[in-house]
Amino acid sequence: MHVAQVFNESANTLARASLVVAAVALIAGGGLAVALYRSSYVTQVGIAKDQPIPFSHQRHVAGNGIDCRYCHTSVETGAFAGIPPTETCMTCHSQVLTEANLIQPLHDSWNSGAPVRWTRVSDLPDFTYFDHSIHIAKGVGCTTCHGPVDQMPLTWKAETFHMSWCLQCHRAPEKFVRPKELVFDVKWTPPTDQFAQGARLVEEYGIKKEQLTDCSVCHR
Amino acid sequence: MENRLSHPGLQPVAPLIEPGHDDASITATVSDIVLEKPQPKAWWAVFFLSGGLLTILGLSTLWLFWMGLGIWGINVPVGWGFAIVNLVWWIGIGHAGTLISAILHLFHQGWRTAINRFAEAMTLFAVMCAGLFPLLHVGRPWAIYFILPYPNTMALWPQFRSPLLWDVFAISTYATVSMLFWYTGLLPDLATLRDRAPRGIKKTLYGIFALGWRGSARHWHRYETAYLLFAGLSTPLVVSVHSVVSLDFAISVIPGWHATIFPPYFVAGAIYSGFAMVLTLLIPIRKLYKLEDFITLHHLDLMAKVMLATGLIVLYGYASEVFYGLVYSGSEHETFMMWNRITGPYGWSYIALLLCNGVALQFLWSKRVRTSAVPLFILSIIVNIGMWLERFVIVVTSLTRDYLPSSWGHYTPTLYDWAAYVGSIGLFFFMVCLFVRYLPMINIFEMRHLNRHIRHESHS
Numbered sequence: 001m002h003v004a005q006v007f008n009e010s011a012n013t014l015a016r017a018s019l020v021v022a023a024v025a026l027i028a029g030g031g032l033a034v035a036l037y038r039s040s041y042v043t044q045v046g047i048a049k050d051q052p053i054p055f056s057h058q059r060h061v062a063g064n065g066i067d068c069r070y071c072h073t074s075v076e077t078g079a080f081a082g083i084p085p086t087e088t089c090m091t092c093h094s095q096v097l098t099e100a101n102l103i104q105p106l107h108d109s110w111n112s113g114a115p116v117r118w119t120r121v122s123d124l125p126d127f128t129y130f131d132h133s134i135h136i137a138k139g140v141g142c143t144t145c146h147g148p149v150d151q152m153p154l155t156w157k158a159e160t161f162h163m164s165w166c167l168q169c170h171r172a173p174e175k176f177v178r179p180k181e182l183v184f185d186v187k188w189t190p191p192t193d194q195f196a197q198g199a200r201l202v203e204e205y206g207i208k209k210e211q212l213t214d215c216s217v218c219h220r
Numbered sequence: 221m222e223n224r225l226s227h228p229g230l231q232p233v234a235p236l237i238e239p240g241h242d243d244a245s246i247t248a249t250v251s252d253i254v255l256e257k258p259q260p261k262a263w264w265a266v267f268f269l270s271g272g273l274l275t276i277l278g279l280s281t282l283w284l285f286w287m288g289l290g291i292w293g294i295n296v297p298v299g300w301g302f303a304i305v306n307l308v309w310w311i312g313i314g315h316a317g318t319l320i321s322a323i324l325h326l327f328h329q330g331w332r333t334a335i336n337r338f339a340e341a342m343t344l345f346a347v348m349c350a351g352l353f354p355l356l357h358v359g360r361p362w363a364i365y366f367i368l369p370y371p372n373t374m375a376l377w378p379q380f381r382s383p384l385l386w387d388v389f390a391i392s393t394y395a396t397v398s399m400l401f402w403y404t405g406l407l408p409d410l411a412t413l414r415d416r417a418p419r420g421i422k423k424t425l426y427g428i429f430a431l432g433w434r435g436s437a438r439h440w441h442r443y444e445t446a447y448l449l450f451a452g453l454s455t456p457l458v459v460s461v462h463s464v465v466s467l468d469f470a471i472s473v474i475p476g477w478h479a480t481i482f483p484p485y486f487v488a489g490a491i492y493s494g495f496a497m498v499l500t501l502l503i504p505i506r507k508l509y510k511l512e513d514f515i516t517l518h519h520l521d522l523m524a525k526v527m528l529a530t531g532l533i534v535l536y537g538y539a540s541e542v543f544y545g546l547v548y549s550g551s552e553h554e555t556f557m558m559w560n561r562i563t564g565p566y567g568w569s570y571i572a573l574l575l576c577n578g579v580a581l582q583f584l585w586s587k588r589v590r591t592s593a594v595p596l597f598i599l600s601i602i603v604n605i606g607m608w609l610e611r612f613v614i615v616v617t618s619l620t621r622d623y624l625p626s627s628w629g630h631y632t633p634t635l636y637d638w639a640a641y642v643g644s645i646g647l648f649f650f651m652v653c654l655f656v657r658y659l660p661m662i663n664i665f666e667m668r669h670l671n672r673h674i675r676h677e678s679h680s
Contacts, residue, residue: 006414006419007424007427007432011432012432015431034371037373038373160373162374163373163375164372164373164374165373167374167375
């Protein structure tokens, strides 16, 4: 039976090309999704946030030598490290930079009583029950998670805070734990015998490694 | 072929294809349903009725996603309820299609030819309905990709030791292979439709999906190879998919679930319910579309025999449950479970189950029943109900009362449980309507081949 052509010859090429395009689109699309999710575009790692006042940790920590706990007062006792109230800032800024435009919002806050609305840099999802105090108590230093804060003219997120990132330490705390007295030392770097020292500290601080990856440690 | 049997008692009640057909009449009969003839009134009735039920499914699903799983009757201790009952029921129904298309193909059973296309389509639609229920039951369907082992930022794999994960692989493999198998078998017939359709959108669409099939010797050679490979791939799935589904129960330690009989018993039940559904659909359809010449009483007889055989295996499963429950296990919990099944608050469902799958089944011993359309149709519906009740009994009676009396509870399905269940039946029949309307429901080229074979044998 002779049948008239439904498609012209280019349909053959089109059919083959569509197979290639579909395969490429599938692989490239999947790869793109995986890569995008890990990129700074999504994780915001290394991207300084706009703040009402261009607060510099570099100035305050490296320059003035203020301890982390001077402002983040509840870090040793509470789940939340604490964002300082205007009063904390005013302990100095009632005397220094009283006229500077840059910190005008601080003075406005002091005068009106409304707190400065900082933009949060490090935020964990609400299904994760993170507690600062236990990490401080067991020798996890500030810079381990928050990076070299003393070198940040504006504050950025230093790590992804992905669960896989948390698990690096929860599966092998000896790689990261430091002596308790050095927790707030922003210049601390792991010694050459970190594994040996870390393992000793894990033992000494009673860190129960076998429980650290239980779901309910972080998710309740 | 059957015609060769010489013993008079083994003579079939009817041939596989009634006499008087040639290539042209077979092609015309099947393709005219799609291309030429208006659909019968009953088609429109089923189309609108199932469309209505599908709408109910859609609306109740939206409401479910908006409100959460609390609108269903599930709670502790019955977390599974209708969703899992329906999942197992639908996935079981699909199995007849795969058995017919794969295993009967490998065994060169000529009688599969008239029904395999339809049964495979039924498989796909049943798998769709089955797949719907886990999606609804997880409660957060937008997070369902969590069950897949994809490269994630949580440094976590799914729990590979959980049968629920095996289920994901079993059912998705099943859906994929069934789809490809069915589509491959459709190619030559899609080309036939393309060639017979008038110029226009129909011709173009059939043309696109026929993938340039010209019926050359090389095409046929590759087709035969691919089809045989798919038959080989699908054959283990007939056994493996429902075995894995049964492990969802058997791997756990709930009384009434933790039994080694479960995989074979579930597989037999799957094929049993699948053949019942094929009969439920094909008996009215062969009448409506005047396909009695192709789907003959011989076909009905054979399908009823498969039902009888698999139904008896299922009955053996019930007997073995009673045996290990009351006698063999020596566990007071298993014994209690069995008594609770029979006399407990859901005892009615177990008795109804025995009436459907135990008593009604026995009518299939009669050749007169097996070869009469109406009684067989009624029986097939009873079996469908019976197999749904079986899953209800397994899921609900075991979960409501397990080890600790203090944690016992009761399960009452809500309006939304019923809406999802009835809605899934709507989805199924809606898809069947579309299939019958737009695709050749009988394999044209295989029927032509079979017809020549039969005619040739009878002449020689």
